[in-house]
Amino acid sequence: xxxDSLRVLQYGLGPIxxxxxRTVLEKEPLTLVGAVDIDPDKTGRDVAxxxxxxxxxxxxxxxxxxxxxLADGAPDVVLHTTTSxxxxxxxxxxxxxxxxxxxxxxxxxLSFPHHWSPDPADRLDRAAQEEGVALVGTGVNPxxxxxxxxxxxxxxxxxxxxxxxxxxVDAGKRREPLQAKVGAGLSPEAFEEKKEGGPFGHIGLRESxxxxxxxxxxxxxxxxxxxxxxxxxxxxxTGFRQVAAGQVAGIHHTAVxxxxxxxxxxxxxxxxxxxxESYDTVTVDGSPPIDLRFQGGIFGDTATVGMLVNAxxxxxxxxxxxxxxxxxxxxxxxxxxxxxxx
Amino acid sequence: xxxDSLRVLQYGLGPIxxxxxRTVLEKEPLTLVGAVDIDPDKTGRDVAxxxxxxxxxxxxxxxxxxxxxLADGAPDVVLHTTTSxxxxxxxxxxxxxxxxxxxxxxxxxLSFPHHWSPDPADRLDRAAQEEGVALVGTGVNPxxxxxxxxxxxxxxxxxxxxxxxxxxVDAGKRREPLQAKVGAGLSPEAFEEKKEGGPFGHIGLRESxxxxxxxxxxxxxxxxxxxxxxxxxxxxxTGFRQVAAGQVAGIHHTAVxxxxxxxxxxxxxxxxxxxxESYDTVTVDGSPPIDLRFQGGIFGDTATVGMLVNAxxxxxxxxxxxxxxxxxxxxxxxxxxxxxxx
Numbered sequence: 001x002x003x004d005s006l007r008v009l010q011y012g013l014g015p016i017x018x019x020x021x022r023t024v025l026e027k028e029p030l031t032l033v034g035a036v037d038i039d040p041d042k043t044g045r046d047v048a049x050x051x052x053x054x055x056x057x058x059x060x061x062x063x064x065x066x067x068x069x070l071a072d073g074a075p076d077v078v079l080h081t082t083t084s085x086x087x088x089x090x091x092x093x094x095x096x097x098x099x100x101x102x103x104x105x106x107x108x109x110l111s112f113p114h115h116w117s118p119d120p121a122d123r124l125d126r127a128a129q130e131e132g133v134a135l136v137g138t139g140v141n142p143x144x145x146x147x148x149x150x151x152x153x154x155x156x157x158x159x160x161x162x163x164x165x166x167x168x169v170d171a172g173k174r175r176e177p178l179q180a181k182v183g184a185g186l187s188p189e190a191f192e193e194k195k196e197g198g199p200f201g202h203i204g205l206r207e208s209x210x211x212x213x214x215x216x217x218x219x220x221x222x223x224x225x226x227x228x229x230x231x232x233x234x235x236x237x238t239g240f241r242q243v244a245a246g247q248v249a250g251i252h253h254t255a256v257x258x259x260x261x262x263x264x265x266x267x268x269x270x271x272x273x274x275x276x277e278s279y280d281t282v283t284v285d286g287s288p289p290i291d292l293r294f295q296g297g298i299f300g301d302t303a304t305v306g307m308l309v310n311a312x313x314x315x316x317x318x319x320x321x322x323x324x325x326x327x328x329x330x331x332x333x334x335x336x337x338x339x340x341x342x
Numbered sequence: 343x344x345x346d347s348l349r350v351l352q353y354g355l356g357p358i359x360x361x362x363x364r365t366v367l368e369k370e371p372l373t374l375v376g377a378v379d380i381d382p383d384k385t386g387r388d389v390a391x392x393x394x395x396x397x398x399x400x401x402x403x404x405x406x407x408x409x410x411x412l413a414d415g416a417p418d419v420v421l422h423t424t425t426s427x428x429x430x431x432x433x434x435x436x437x438x439x440x441x442x443x444x445x446x447x448x449x450x451x452l453s454f455p456h457h458w459s460p461d462p463a464d465r466l467d468r469a470a471q472e473e474g475v476a477l478v479g480t481g482v483n484p485x486x487x488x489x490x491x492x493x494x495x496x497x498x499x500x501x502x503x504x505x506x507x508x509x510x511v512d513a514g515k516r517r518e519p520l521q522a523k524v525g526a527g528l529s530p531e532a533f534e535e536k537k538e539g540g541p542f543g544h545i546g547l548r549e550s551x552x553x554x555x556x557x558x559x560x561x562x563x564x565x566x567x568x569x570x571x572x573x574x575x576x577x578x579x580t581g582f583r584q585v586a587a588g589q590v591a592g593i594h595h596t597a598v599x600x601x602x603x604x605x606x607x608x609x610x611x612x613x614x615x616x617x618x619e620s621y622d623t624v625t626v627d628g629s630p631p632i633d634l635r636f637q638g639g640i641f642g643d644t645a646t647v648g649m650l651v652n653a654x655x656x657x658x659x660x661x662x663x664x665x666x667x668x669x670x671x672x673x674x675x676x677x678x679x680x681x682x683x684x
Contacts, residue, residue, distance in 0.1 A: 023500050140498055148672055152494055155652055155673035156482055156645030158365050161680065215674045217681040260680040286675065287648075288641035292634070299630035303498025306629075310497055330490055330672055331497035332557045333628065338503065338602040339559040 006312055009034035009075035009101065011092065012082040013042055013050055013062060015175055016106060019305045020079050022051040025058065027309065027335040034073030035062045066092065070099035077312045080105035084203040086113055090120040093135065097127045102315040103135040104308050108204035110137025111147070112211040112324055125322035134318035138311050138325055140303040141167065142204035145280050145294075146267050147211040148325045153282040153290050154216065160286035162264040163212060168297065170275035171250050172238040175301050182250035183229065184273045185241045191229045191248045201227040202269055205255045209267055213257055215326040218265070221258040228252045236274035249273050310334045348654055351376035351417035351443065353434065354424035355384055355392055355404060357517055358448060361647045362421050364393040367400060369651065369677040376415030377404045408434065412441035419654045422447035426545040428455055432462040435477065439469045444657040445477040446650050450546035452479025453489070454553040454666055467664035476660035480653050480667055482645040483509065484546035487622050487636075488609050489553040490667045495624040495632050496558065502628035504606040505554060510639065512617035513592050514580040517643050524592035525571065526615045527583045533571045533590045543569040544611055547597045551609055555599055557668040560607070563600040570594045578616035591615050652676045 008030050010021040017037070024030045025047075035047045043064045048055040050062070063069040070078075078096040082089055086109040093110075096103045113121040128135050137143070146165050154160050171179050183191050183200070194200050206223055213220045232249040235242065243249050250272025257265035278297030284290035314328045325331065350372050352363040359379070366372045367389075377389045385406045390397040392404070405411040412420075420438040424431055428451040435452075438445045455463040470477050479485070492507050513521050525533050525542070536542050548565060555562045574591040577584065585591050592614025599607035620639030626632035656670045667673065 026500075144498055148497070149494070151674040152491070152672050154675035154678075155490070156486055156640055156648040157675040157678070158368075158644055158648045158651065160675045160678040215672075216678060217676070218678075219681075262680075264680055286678070288644040289638070290640070291637040293637060295633040295635060296631070298498055298632070302500055302630040306498040306500045309500065325672065326674070327671055329669055330494050330557075330667065332493040332668070333496035333499040333502045334559070336496075336499070336502040336558060336560075336628070338604075338606055339561075 005029050005031060006076045006316055007031050007033040007074060008312065009036065009069060009073045009078045011036045011066065011078050011080040011096065013037040014081060015177055016304055017081040018051045020081060020308050021047050022055065023305050023309050024079070025051070025055060028340045029335045030312070032058060032060050033075050034069040035060050036064070036066045036069050037062050038064045066095050070096060070101065075101045077102045077104065077316055079308050079312065080107065081308070082107070084108045086110060086117045086120050090124065093124055094127055097124065097131050097133055097135065100131055100133060102133045104311040104315055105135065105137050106139045106304065106308060107137050108139070108142055108207060111142035111204055112207040112214070113137070115210050121322060128322055129320045132320045134315040134320055134323055136311055136315055136323045136325065136328060138307050140298055140300045140307055142208045142211070143307050143325055144303065145298050146205070146269065147208040148331065149280070150212050150282045151215040151326060153284050153292050154286060157284060157286035157288065157290065160216065160284055162285040164266045164283045166268045166281045168275055168277070168279050169271040169300060170273070170278045171271045172236060172273035173278070176240040178271070179238060179240055179273060182271045183248045184238070184250055185243045186248040188229060188231065188248060195227060201251050202253045202271065205253055205267055205269060209255045209257050209265060211324055211326060213259065213265055218259045224256045226254045230270060230272040232274055238273050243273055306333065307331065347371050347373060348418045348658055349373050349375045349416060350654065351378065351411060351415045351420045353378045353408065353420050353422040353438065355379040356423060357519055358646055359423040360393045362423060362650050363389050364397065365647050365651050366421070367393070367397060370682045371677045372654070374400060374402050375417050376411040377402050378406070378408045378411050379404050380406045408437055412438060412443065417443045419444045419446065419658055421650050421654065422449065423650070424449070426450045428452060428459045428462050432466065435466055436469055439466065439473050439475055439477065442473055442475060444475045446653040446657055447477065447479050448481045448646065448650060449479050450481070450484055450549060453484035453546055454549040454556070455479070457552050463664060470664055471662045474662045476657040476662055476665055478653060478657055478665045478667065478670060480649050482640055482642045482649055484550045484553065485649050485667055486645065487640050488547070488611065489550040490673065491622070492554050492624045493557040493668060495626050495634050496628060499626060499628040499630065499632065502558065502626055504627040506608045506625045508610045508623045510617055510619070510621050511613040511642060512615070512620045513613045514578060514615035515620070518582040520613070521580060521582055521615060524613045525590045526580070526592055527585045528590040530571060530573065530590060537569060543593050544595045544613065547595055547609055547611060551597045551599050551607060553666055553668060555601065555607055560601045566598045568596045572612060572614040574616055580615050585615055648675065649673065
């Protein structure tokens, strides 16, 4: 893995994008060469102002003009963190590709776009091949905990009959937007209304399911997806919000895939405030059987940032085109402090 | 990942090679097109005779002439399971490469040969590039449990200070050659003699250490390797052998790497008969911290076979040259029964 320098442009400066930009500034082989956001409260400001009181001025100012920022910064890699849905971001991603930059995006639908969004996926793939750059959609979930990790858990199996993945996240320990996202504090009625009203819950679960199935070469005959509220047993105070007993504490989102006539692939995600413990498990019904557990879970606020930054050298060295995490080399931490000081 | 057919030649028909050949015969996308072994008790026999009473004749006969078997079989991939040391196998591997075959080898020293065996590594890499084929050394350990898995455990970390890996194997549940390999039943004196006498213990631990360090971009300032006997507390009867209290039950093999002035990388392997439980753990001192555990461990007799067979489509699609597991895409099970029946 190269530790040569990479020029990075940060596209999107919400909470995740700010944390990514900060990590880029901390890693010696990475140089921040541009920052893009359309929020008028952010444009024109030095990125340092946004990412922490202890960061020296960078000389990189937030621009709302992606085209110019890309041309001026000439990034090797764009770290893209704007929205969850491909529809809103395909043009943004194409702009990066046309500027000759590799892209790592947190857009959940980009993690496995081939099934539900074949047209944007084809356009992005073709453009990337033409420009000789690589794209991937990743993050902690989708991108790691419920897809890449389960795939890797099967690596030593001579046969696999079923894969079951469970992720429990104590949303009370996570940033406030996640608590809002999972509906913590809503009444059960408001939860149902929100559910009817459009995208709600965890985005990317069906992408993870498809990524695992595709990686195993399994044909999915059907997917059953379900979203239910988790109700609080007792008062929970997260510091950001209070959730009374009986109110919604968060979500329980499941996706189950039918393969060869049976439910062989299940992803079970609970994200709620007041969870006793966070954990990630993968159970492989195979030869040999595998029973894998991340004790305490994979802490998403940090690991999302880690996945995005650590994917930068992977896309920079990948063959041109649109990739998934299953196409890229085994992901691993990049430019950690012992590496830099060595 | 392609599930197209691959023509496979099995090179080496010891216990592991036989299990690999059997798995190849069971997987529809794989066709066994040749088998090589120099054992006069095996040459000339149908592979089916060697791999199990319930296997129909294959028409593939064991040959002691690799060159001819390679020419006749025209394999896409050779699965190579002869010995642990590069010195003995470089010519075997070159022969496969010169025949235009990709190679997956269980040779432990091939898993990260660049440091200790730069000359054979360079020769193999050059030859593979000339012939347009890919090679990799893999298995459960080295290849997975103590290198690829720990690397992957760091994927979401924005920083890593240290990685500690522990593998405990109840050798009493493993095949007899492993029990012999770890010295189960030896007197403490015989263990010391054997240790002085040449290669003994687990081969590949230092390769795993280098693979993790290289993957993280860490410069190793030194490695401390230690091999100690585990003594039996009480009589252990494995079915294959009896180990009296006080005799050697197996090995405790450790490798610790110094990085940036500290012991930041440790691999701790115990393989002995009578272990209470088998497990694999990875502890990452990082942001976020990671505490990963394979409950019950990764059962090596099967997982070695799985890693070798599952790596076949990975090398068949890799860029030409000598690879490590850190260069190849995320390993995962290949051609499992639900895939074939789907």
